[in-house]
Amino acid sequence: MYNYHCLNPIAQIGLDIFNEAYQKTDAVDNADAILVRSAAMHDMEFSTSLKAIARAGAGVNNIPLDKCAEKGIVVFNTPGANANGVKELVIAGMLLASRDVIGGIDWVKEHEADADLAKAAEKAKKAFAGTEIQGKKLGVIGLGAIGVLVANAAVHLGMDVYGYDPYVSVDSAWKLSRNIHHAKTVDEIYKECDYITIHVPALDSTKGMINRDAIQLMKENVVVLNFARDVLVDTGAMVEALEEGKVRRYVTDFPIPEIAGVKGAIVIPHLGASTEESEDNCAVMAAKELRDYLENGNITHSVNYPDCNMGTKEESGHRITILHKNIPNMLGQFTALLAQENMNISQMTNKSRKEYAYVMIDVEAEVTQELEEKLNVIEGVLKVRVIK
Numbered sequence: 001m002y003n004y005h006c007l008n009p010i011a012q013i014g015l016d017i018f019n020e021a022y023q024k025t026d027a028v029d030n031a032d033a034i035l036v037r038s039a040a041m042h043d044m045e046f047s048t049s050l051k052a053i054a055r056a057g058a059g060v061n062n063i064p065l066d067k068c069a070e071k072g073i074v075v076f077n078t079p080g081a082n083a084n085g086v087k088e089l090v091i092a093g094m095l096l097a098s099r100d101v102i103g104g105i106d107w108v109k110e111h112e113a114d115a116d117l118a119k120a121a122e123k124a125k126k127a128f129a130g131t132e133i134q135g136k137k138l139g140v141i142g143l144g145a146i147g148v149l150v151a152n153a154a155v156h157l158g159m160d161v162y163g164y165d166p167y168v169s170v171d172s173a174w175k176l177s178r179n180i181h182h183a184k185t186v187d188e189i190y191k192e193c194d195y196i197t198i199h200v201p202a203l204d205s206t207k208g209m210i211n212r213d214a215i216q217l218m219k220e221n222v223v224v225l226n227f228a229r230d231v232l233v234d235t236g237a238m239v240e241a242l243e244e245g246k247v248r249r250y251v252t253d254f255p256i257p258e259i260a261g262v263k264g265a266i267v268i269p270h271l272g273a274s275t276e277e278s279e280d281n282c283a284v285m286a287a288k289e290l291r292d293y294l295e296n297g298n299i300t301h302s303v304n305y306p307d308c309n310m311g312t313k314e315e316s317g318h319r320i321t322i323l324h325k326n327i328p329n330m331l332g333q334f335t336a337l338l339a340q341e342n343m344n345i346s347q348m349t350n351k352s353r354k355e356y357a358y359v360m361i362d363v364e365a366e367v368t369q370e371l372e373e374k375l376n377v378i379e380g381v382l383k384v385r386v387i388k
């Protein structure tokens, strides 16, 4: 029986993936697996029973990835599963920044009791007029799952789209419309574009990317959209730029006190992925990843260990999985121990990713507790599991 704990509400369709071999627990310390959305996990202590964490979403900056790796906890995310939800809200954000729909709706609410509302509206509406996005230049920073969808959708809306991503994956590059200009530097995006939207992960290298210097390079009246993470933008610099009128609108999905209420800021309560479809997609993908890892040891879409797949575990025989440091002679030590026990290896695979590695070994005989313990105490071994 496996126990799983949800740190945030997770769509039921995903939880339904867990069969009778699973039970939901309120006690996080008993959990074999945790499902999480945006809950902050950096200060959490992890029990030895915890084997995996699945982030039902893309961004994993709420999870201490290295600490988990050191404890032999595999962290997964669900790449692309909520990308369409975010794309649609980014398009809405561009439109809200261009047309004062919010101001207009507020005006109607304030005047709802006016018997001559329609006539009054015709007079008042010039205050809420805007511009169109067709023909304007959009810069997309980060051409991953979300950036590609935003860029392609904007082309269909008649925008002139520039994309910047020095690490773009082959998959993303294939999906990108051929009408998108390839910006070779991020400064090109800052200098050229009327709308700039950022879709990169929050990393040490990207934090504060949109700072005073970046804003300085931007066109007057630029619109900046941030549906990625608050820390990517220097909020102080953005507030100043809004106050000076350099930035016309800052649309952000991250409500922090420093920006909420600032004139020109459109602040959304982190709704990018809050659609039925995105929540379902993420929950289903996360639950499938967890099941495959717990039952077969397969790793798909991990963000701290290598992906590794040896198919479904045979009914007969045992599968040994070992999370370990990526250092020399680990495999030699594992196979030597199995040889000492006279065990035949029917299948084996090993993958590494930076400082960490993973080995899966199928054996035909019963793996004793004693052998498991001997494997566990090898220097550099982080977690051993025997799947029976």
Ligand SMILES: NC(=O)C1=CN([C@@H]2O[C@H](COP(=O)(O)OP(=O)(O)OC[C@H]3O[C@@H](n4cnc5c(N)ncnc54)[C@H](O)[C@@H]3O)[C@@H](O)[C@H]2O)C=CC1
Pocket: 057, 058, 059, 060, 079, 080, 082, 083, 086, 141, 142, 143, 144, 145, 146, 147, 164, 165, 166, 167, 168, 169, 172, 199, 200, 201, 202, 205, 206, 227, 228, 229, 253, 270, 271, 272, 273, 274
């Ligand atoms: N508002 C919301 O509800 C949501 C926000 N997000 C945020 O959006 C981010 C992006 O999501 P996805 O597109 O799904 O991720 P992704 O991993 O598919 O794409 C990220 C892209 O950023 C690129 N990149 C990395 N560093 C860069 C740099 N310095 N300059 C330019 N490009 C760079 C990568 O090469 C990659 O192509 C997530 O990390 C998350 O923080 C994601 C989903 C929902």
Ligand SMILES: O=C(O)CCC(=O)C(=O)O
Pocket: 037, 038, 056, 057, 058, 059, 060, 082, 270, 273, 274
């Ligand atoms: O789960 C959510 O609503 C947040 C989604 C998100 O920010 C992400 O997937 O990175």
